[in-house]
Amino acid sequence: MTTLRWGLIGASTIAAQHMIAAIRANGGDVVAVVSASADRAATFARDHAIAHGTSRLDDLLGSDDVDAVYISTTNELHRDQVFAAAAAGKHVLCEKPLALTLDDARAMVERCRARGVVMGTNHHLRNAATHRAMREAIKAGRIGRPLFARVFHAVYLPPNLQGWRIEKPEAGGGVILDITVHDADTLRFVLDDEPVAVTAMTSRGGMGREGLEDGVMGALRFASGLVAQFHDAFTTRYATTGFEVHGEAGSLIGTDCMTQAPKGDIVLRSKDGETRLAIDHENLYARSVRLFQEAVAGRGSPAASGEDGIKSLSVALSTREAARAGRETAIDLRV
Ligand code: NDP
Secondary structure (H helix, E strand, O other), X not given: OOOOEEEEEOOOHHHHHHHHHHHHHOOOEEEEEEOOOHHHHHHHHHHOOOOEEEOOHHHHHOOOOOOEEEEOOOHHHHHHHHHHHXXXXXXXXEOOOOOOOHHHHHHHHHHHHHHOOOEEEOOHHHHOHHHHHXXXXXXXXXXXXXXXXXXXXXXXXXXXXXXXXXXXXXXXXXXXXXXXXXXXXXXXXXXXXXXXXXXXXXXXXXXXXXXXXXXXXXEEEEOXXXXXXXXXXXXXXXXXXXXXXXXXXXXXXXXXOOOOOOOOEEEEEEOOEEEEOOOOOOOHHHHHHHHHHHHHOOOOOOOOEHHHHHHHHHHHHHHHHHHHHOOOEEOOOOO
C-alpha cells in the first residue's frame, strides 16, 4: 500500500468527523493543518493529534513533509487553494462543490493536470457499497433498460452546520451546491450516463436566508432518455433517504443510502419477486482516500476525478439557473 503524508487545508467539521480517521485508516499520516486563524489551527491540531497547526498556507505547501492536501474550506476558497497546492506540486483531494463557477473548476483541474499532480473530488457517495451494487446490477442487465431514477436526499441540517450553508451565498451556500451536487455525481456513477438537461423548483422553508434555497425538487434528462427526479432539503427532520432506478425488467430500491455512514439496503424487484442484494459495506471516506492513494501510486484513478467534480458542479449550477428562469436548462458537460 502507498501511504501519503497529508496536509489539511481547512479546520473543518468534515475533516474532524470523517477524513482524518479515513486517512489514518489507510496508514496515512496527517502532518499539518492550516486554518485562517492561528488559534483555531493550534486547537484543531491538538484535538486531533496533528503535529503542526498554522495559519500560513505557504508553510504547509512549502513543507517537504507533505505529499498531498485535502481541501475542506468553504467553497469560495477552494479555487485559489487548489491553484496554490498544484503550484507547490502537491496532490489534491478537494471537497465538492469544486468552485462557484465552471470556469474556475475547469482551471483547477487544468492546473493540476499541467503540474502532473493527481486531483480528486471528494464525492463520497460513489464509494458507498449500496451505489456500487446498484451500478453493477444495472450493468449486469438485472433491470433491463433503465427508464427512471428517483433520489430522496432531503435531510435536516444539524445546528452545528447551520452557518455559511444557510447564510452566505458568497461562500457557495444553499442546498443545490451542497446536496444536489452529490445527487448529480451519484446518478452519473450509478447509471453510467450523462445528464443533458434539468428543470427544478426551489423553496425556502425557514432556514435559508434571502437568496439561499433550503429545498429543491427537480428532474434531469439523461443522454439515454432516462429521466431522474431529485428532492433535496436542509429542513426535513423526519424524512428518509433513498435512491431508486426503475427499468423495463426490474426496479432497484435503495433505502437509507444517501448518507455519510456505510449503511443502507438495496432490494431488486422483478418478475422473480424481491431479492435483497448482498452489500459488503465499507467506510465511504476510507475508500475515497484508498483510491486516491492508489492513483498517486499510478494505479487507477480517484473514485471521483476532478473532471467528475466539474460535471457535478455543472449540473448544480444548471439546476439553480433552471429554477431561477423557470424553464428546462441545458447542462454543459465540457471539462
Ligand atoms: P465547516 O463549517 O465545519 O468548516 C468550513 C470552514 O469553516 C473551516 O475551514 C473553518 O475555517 C471554518 N470553521 C469551522 N469551524 C469554525 C468555528 N468554530 N469558528 C470559525 N470558523 C470555523 O464546514 P464543513 O466541514 O461542513 O464543510 C467543509 C467543506 O466540505 C465544504 O466544501 C463542504 O461542501 C464539504 N463537505 C463535504 C462532505 C462530503 O461528504 N463530501 C460533507 C460535508 C462537507 P478555517 O479552516 O479557516 O479554520
